[in-house]
Amino acid sequence: MRNLFAPSLVVFQEVIRSGSIGSAAKELGLTQPAVSKIINDVEAYFGIELVVRKNTGVTLTQAGQVMLSWSESITREMKNMVDEMNSMTSNAVVDVSFGFPSLIAFTIMSGMIKKFKEVFPNAQVSMYEAQLSSFLPAVRDGRLDFAIGTLSDEMKLHDLHVEPLFESEFVLVASKSRTRTGITTLSALQNEQWVLPQTNMGYYSELLTTLQKNGISSENIVKTDSVVTIYNLVLNADFLTVIPCDMTTPFGSNQFITIPVEEALPVARYAAVWSKNYRIKKAASILVELAKEYSSYNCQRRKQLIEVD
CATH class of the missing domain: 3.40.190.10 (Periplasmic binding protein-like II)
Structure with a gap:
């Protein structure tokens, strides 16, 4: 192999994704010997072993991990190039x-x-x-x-x-089944159950710090990436949440109320x-x-x- 071509990179990536040369051959519509030869040729091109072949499949060597990262970048950029060239045609x-x-x-x-x-x-x-x-x-x-x-x-x-x-400003939200009590404090709500999005950075990371400073422990906070679950827990399980102002009336619903608090909530x-x-x-x-x-x-x-x- 005098030059390394993109199809060889695709085959290499598929072997790793599939976990074995046989599975990759089936997925690519090639024979197993053909896939083996391509991998051997790539290794010969660089003069280093990229995968360890076992009866149970293949695993990457350290060099193979480097190769996989670069090959994915190359094929992705080539795909982007093709997409952009194609975008110049009307169809x-x-x-x-x-x-x-x-x-x-x-x-x-x-x-x-x-x-x-x-x-x-x-x-x-x-x-x-x-x-x-x-x-x-x-x-x-x-x-x-x-x-x-x-x-x-x-x-x-x-x-x-x-x-x-x-x-965007955020507000404290509860089910309208709660009795409105006017302005309250976060510390007065430390025994309530809360539901917040799952994340370790960004707005909700800052908000979590604010809540914890006011005595709200992580044991009282359920985290989820599902906004449907957040609404459901607030509406049907009496949880509290903090969401953007524009999300307090989802799809025109009037089932939620905002609870004003003395503390300033972070702005997102x-x-x-x-x-x-x-x-x-x-x-x-x-x-x-x-x-x-x-x-x-x-x-x-x-x-x-x-x-x-």
């Missing part, structure tokens, strides 16, 4: 994948995606809902084109592009982030611009509503 099929928190789904997502599909009617869009901390590994290695979420000062984002979007800073190691796709770049546009519109609308009230 192109582009794909974009990104992560977002629930607030985006409740506010700007529908406008963003509707406008995006007008520009790219054949686009294949994959969207994933969770907190930003869950998405960062996939953003860093290029599996996600970008992600939207809340930032906090302790987050290490030097390897990421950060595009600020908007700020939302941003879009993507890796500096990869050139962002045109389609993904347009989605980020749409997120900025619709975030600005949503903020203006909220200010108008506050002025009317």
